[in-house]
Amino acid sequence: MTTAAAPTSLRPLTREQIEKRLKQCPRLPSLGSINTALRELLHADQGYTSQVAEVIRRDPSLTARLLRLVNSAYYGLSSPVNSIEEAVFYLGVRRIRQLVMVTPIIEDFQRLAGKASFSWREFWQHCIGTAILTREVISTLRAPIDEVDYVAGLVHDVGKIAMASACPEHFELIHHRAEGASTTLIEREREILGLDHCEVGAMYLRSHNLPDALVDVALYHHAPQRAAHHAQLVAAVQIADLMMRHAGIGHSGNGERVNATDWLQATAWDILFPAGSESAETEKTLARATLKRSLERLPTILEGLV
Numbered sequence: 001m002t003t004a005a006a007p008t009s010l011r012p013l014t015r016e017q018i019e020k021r022l023k024q025c026p027r028l029p030s031l032g033s034i035n036t037a038l039r040e041l042l043h044a045d046q047g048y049t050s051q052v053a054e055v056i057r058r059d060p061s062l063t064a065r066l067l068r069l070v071n072s073a074y075y076g077l078s079s080p081v082n083s084i085e086e087a088v089f090y091l092g093v094r095r096i097r098q099l100v101m102v103t104p105i106i107e108d109f110q111r112l113a114g115k116a117s118f119s120w121r122e123f124w125q126h127c128i129g130t131a132i133l134t135r136e137v138i139s140t141l142r143a144p145i146d147e148v149d150y151v152a153g154l155v156h157d158v159g160k161i162a163m164a165s166a167c168p169e170h171f172e173l174i175h176h177r178a179e180g181a182s183t184t185l186i187e188r189e190r191e192i193l194g195l196d197h198c199e200v201g202a203m204y205l206r207s208h209n210l211p212d213a214l215v216d217v218a219l220y221h222h223a224p225q226r227a228a229h230h231a232q233l234v235a236a237v238q239i240a241d242l243m244m245r246h247a248g249i250g251h252s253g254n255g256e257r258v259n260a261t262d263w264l265q266a267t268a269w270d271i272l273f274p275a276g277s278e279s280a281e282t283e284k285t286l287a288r289a290t291l292k293r294s295l296e297r298l299p300t301i302l303e304g305l306v
């Protein structure tokens, strides 16, 4: 008995073959948008912040997105907000600024979308939600690090986008087999393609000379204990990713069930709040409570964004 054009005949690729495909794939964006966003987030001065409304007004699609966000149910306003000044008033400059900075990244990635069998809209929700929550996790620390965290959360799963563009048949098969599979997504990626999305993402970011912190997040976000550098950032992204998957907001393409205990007891917590100090347990408990509240507010925020 023969099956016509069985997709299972697809062979895994070597690391070199995948690297070559990533370099030659014309559909993959240059990621210049990430560098620009990082530069602007890190070096934006007060002058810029006060001009934020002016910057947004110049971009009609961003204006529309922001107004939709502010008018979403979450804010429960009796009359709709029609101006950017009002939006800044309700959302706060920080959230507006983050949104302004990362919109080009999302738009860069959205150009790759179009595969009917994968829900990209839900995937963007997963990425943006993870970005927002990564920032929230970092904010619970005593000495929060800079705003690279937001971009790191946004691009943590970039390997899936790169894989879908450079190796579409493998990507299709990996996600086609997802239903009822007894293996994890990472196991299927390794078996079918030869590398998982963490490795592919790190390879892609590295080839575009993006900062090591982003490369480490892509590489270790499912195993933060393996990160020799930027461990706090990697740990924060792991927690944010697990929270998003537990809440079932958006979809990362990873259908494995994530229980509340998975994010509440993740190994990442020991990296963020190392045992030993007397206050570590108390701080951890407070952080978890804060994050639970953030998670409750998130769905409506995202609804307006993507």
Ligand SMILES: [Fe+2]
Pocket (backbone or CB within 6 Å): 156, 157, 197, 221, 222
């Ligand atoms: Fe992932």
Ligand SMILES: [Fe+2]
Pocket (backbone or CB within 6 Å): 126, 130, 156, 157, 241, 252
């Ligand atoms: Fe993820």
